Amino acid sequence: MITPPWFRWVRRAGLAVLAAAVLFPLYVMAVSSLKPLGDVEGPFTWWPSHLTVQPYADMWRTVPLADYFVNSLVVSVGAAAASVVVALFAAYAISRYRFAGRRTFLGAMLFTQILPGILFLLPLYLIYVNIHRRFGLQLFATRTGLVITYLTFSLPFAVWLLAGYLDSIPRELDEAAMVDGAGPLGVLLRVIVPVAAPGVAAVSVYTFMTAWGEVLFASVLTDEHTRTLAVGLRAYAGQSDVFWNQVMAASLLVSAPVVIGFLALQRFFAQGLTAGAVQ
Numbered sequence: 001m002i003t004p005p006w007f008r009w010v011r012r013a014g015l016a017v018l019a020a021a022v023l024f025p026l027y028v029m030a031v032s033s034l035k036p037l038g039d040v041e042g043p044f045t046w047w048p049s050h051l052t053v054q055p056y057a058d059m060w061r062t063v064p065l066a067d068y069f070v071n072s073l074v075v076s077v078g079a080a081a082a083s084v085v086v087a088l089f090a091a092y093a094i095s096r097y098r099f100a101g102r103r104t105f106l107g108a109m110l111f112t113q114i115l116p117g118i119l120f121l122l123p124l125y126l127i128y129v130n131i132h133r134r135f136g137l138q139l140f141a142t143r144t145g146l147v148i149t150y151l152t153f154s155l156p157f158a159v160w161l162l163a164g165y166l167d168s169i170p171r172e173l174d175e176a177a178m179v180d181g182a183g184p185l186g187v188l189l190r191v192i193v194p195v196a197a198p199g200v201a202a203v204s205v206y207t208f209m210t211a212w213g214e215v216l217f218a219s220v221l222t223d224e225h226t227r228t229l230a231v232g233l234r235a236y237a238g239q240s241d242v243f244w245n246q247v248m249a250a251s252l253l254v255s256a257p258v259v260i261g262f263l264a265l266q267r268f269f270a271q272g273l274t275a276g277a278v279q
Contacts, residue, residue, distance in 0.1 A: 037243060037245050059236075059246040071228050071229075083158045092166060166199070205262060208258070
């Protein structure tokens with residue numbers, strides 16, 4: 001079927017509008033991060049009248065941004081790694097074994113993604129506090145508690161996605177490995193995991209992005225020592241002033257790891273989502 005010329009122009013115009021809607025805020029952030037604070041607080045100009053990179057140096061001293069960066073990195077990487085490990089074992093069992101309630105289990109996991117996260121905020125807070133009181137295990141205001149929190153949210157989608165991806169891998173590979181003497185664990189680690197690399201990459205990117213930019217739970221379940229970047233950006237707002245140029249500079253820094261990681265793994269991410277989208 002030949003696409004009419006008018007449709008191609010309409011499509012190009014629509015893509016141009018979408019690109020402008022995405023790039024314009026990024027341009028405002030970049031320009032504002034290169035202005036003195038007085039220029040940012042005044043009328044908006046398309047180009048700085050006094051170009052400066054001082055906000056990029058000041059943003060590290062105004063707030064403990066390096067500590068926030070380390071906290072976010074540890075929590076996001078920990079949540080991504082835990083999600084991949086747990087989801088792989090669960091998805092392998094769902095994909096390769098048939099048991100009663102298999103479809104219901106998958107549907108129930110997806111149903112949890114419909115519920116808003118704020119419903120779980122108070123119960124999780126109370127659970128962490130009571131665990132500390134009864135067993136002495138500190139989960140509130142710790143990186144470990146935040147990793148567990150993000151794991152509970154990302155795991156249902158990760159299991160569903162990997163289960164669909166593993167279903168697309170021929171079972172003959174499992175049988176050939178078992179003929180060579182490999183057990184179920186050996187088949188999973190030596191055969192399935194290398195083949196399922198795109199699905200693993202998709203789960204890793206999804207979990208990392210979710211944990212990196214999450215604000216609600218990080219603002220309640222952390223303190224000044226375990227605060228993440230998404231929450232720490234609020235510290236640039238003082239009682240009398242808001243350091244808008246430093247906020248913009250820090251926001252660009254916060255976005256960089258996610259953008260770089262997504263661009264590096266976008267091929268695997270798209271392949272993993274496509275293969276895992278059909279059950």
